[in-house]
Amino acid sequence: MKVSEYMKKHGLTDEKLDAMAAPYESGDYTSEDGKVYTGSHIDSVGKRRVTVVYNAADTQRVASIARSKGVKPAVIYREALDRYLATV
Known part of the structure; x- marks a missing residue:
């Protein structure tokens, strides 16, 4: 529209x-x-946007995983970061 x-x-x-x-x-x-x-509304709710550059093959794999789960690729990246941060 x-x-x-x-x-x-x-x-x-x-x-x-x-x-x-x-x-x-x-x-x-x-x-x-x-x-x-x-x-930014993102700052006001305690979130911050960042830009990260990944290998093209990795991003294609993430996109494929996201499609199979019915979620956006950002969900996969957030889950991966959450898991990493839980180990350090």
Whole structure:
């Protein structure tokens, strides 16, 4: 779906979006729990994205394993890291 179609479907206009964003952008927004997070949502939930380069054959094997288990490759990488960290 195109952005314009989504906006029309939900009754959104550029003006409405600007008005909704204004409190966030000015720093005047307060959430129900009183916390406003800035930056990556991943950092705010205690996670951090990292980039790791693996051998192509290994990544193909991980992709194959993930498909056979019905999960994303990231799950396999996380499980492997968890197991390694449990041993050190």
